Amino acid sequence: MKTALKYAAAGAALLIAIAPVYWLVTISLKREIDQFAYPPAWFVFEPTLEHYSDAFRGSFTAFFLNSVTLATGSTIAALLVGVPAAYGLARFDWPRNWNENIAGWILSTRMLPPIVTIVPLFLMLREARLLNSLVGLTIVYTAFNLPFVVWMMRGFFDEVPREIEEAAMLDGETAVGVLLRIVLPLVKPGLAATAVFCLIVAWNEFLFALILTQTESAMTLPVGIASRVTQYEIKWGAMSAAGVVAMLPVLIFASVAQRYLVRGLSLGAVKG
């Protein structure tokens, strides 16, 4: 009885989570006439791929590539800056416990709603002539993900027993060597988990991309898909097809990184 209840609750949660995705996928496969059928054609309809070819018409491929470049670029940049910063905060002695203060300040940048920074960001990027550019957006996304990287990685570094690093130093290793050859291999699951989160955030981001790009040259997928809502019509089928395609990379990446994700997220709880 208890088990049945558990499964029922899990099933309900699953249904709620899956329903929009299911709807998106079916819409992308339905002919226009089936999309608005009443009662809705839940399961039975004549599938078509016309919306997919429709979606790939125009700049969709360019948007897709923009998103890929932006997500990977900003993730790599955030890791390159954030990982050494986190290691420094976790391991080195700072006068007057300043590592706690600095870490607090870094975190505090995430405490305000992102929208409040949009006007200054817009002005700064305009002055730097980085509006409508992937470089500009990469910088913004990197800044956005950096606190997250620092805080997550700091937790993972804290889990590495200090004595292992000290042993490496006595064995003749430099500080950089300790980080590269001893510590990073040990926090690999944490590194993977952090990268996945950064990628997902950058991949899905809509607001900044919408405001900081006005031409198609630097537009990302979420903005590109939304631009299918025009004054004259809403192309539901094409939008859904584009949405499905946009979901795939994250889905694939997350499932590949899954074994790291689970270990990474539980690394803080159980000593490895």
Place this chain on the structure above:
Amino acid sequence: MSDGLELDRITKRFGTREAVSGVSLAAKDGEFIVLLGPSGCGKSTLLRTIAGLEAPDEGVIRLAGRDITHREARDRDIAMVFQSYALYPHMSIAENIGYPLKVRKRGQPEIAREVEHVAARLGLTSLLKNLPRQLSGGERQRVALARAIIRRPKAFLMDEPLSNLDARLRVEMRAELKHLQHELRIVTLYVTHDQAEAMTLAHRIAVMRDGRVQQYDTPSNVYHRPANTFVAGFVGSPSMNLIEDPGSNVTLGIRPEDVELSRTEQSGWTQARVYVTEEMGNETLVVLNAGAMRVTARAGAGSLFDFDAPVWFRFRPDKIHRFDRGSSLRLPD
């Protein structure tokens, strides 16, 4: 100029707390020195200072005649064995042992040869392909030792290396360690709170308390001629009886084995009552109450006394230690 390791007035503070206060020690090349003391006495901090993991606030460290006080840990040519073994979890046993040579950019064939040699010596040959987590505690301990000896450093530091092993393995490894150190003849500093380890391993013991060295001497002298009441009470199990002599400014010390017991009255002996008898198998400890005084005596195996039974005891006159009550220092015999 001297060989070996020399500490000259080392002081280390954490904030306002002095963990190590003006410690001076000299160890000859090949000597086995044990730092013995209760937890928090500064022995581990001292070891970490020598390793280069902490910087001393004052003092000089010399190794093989060279001042290494301000050198990086990696440039000191010192190997350390940690209490937790601190093996590299992501490397095989062979990689763990060979790591110090790899960092020194030695060639692959040379590393492989040396690893094999050291592994054979410590009985690890069959485990070389395993990962540390697949090994037992005793095996991990050997790997840590192998990693330390492979590059023939100028000094070994060991921070309670046996304390995570079970009692039997600990005694076994203790003997092995002693023999290994004898073969290698490399100056060794070994930190422990276990006096049995200190007595059995050391050429000389430095007994520490509150960041200071209380006595630095051979195990025999530390046991038979303790420099003050702290050393007298800390070394030896059960502890030396320390009795305040009324009417003088002297504390008397007497080891339990130097307390003579009799079931019948002897002239000049003191009468007491048995508080408790503890049978240890090879001997029996008898705790006595004589007025306000409590004395532990060591009796032969199988000597049983009832609770509250009357007994007579005396201290062997030539075995009485005398300490000044004010300074707690040993008085001249």
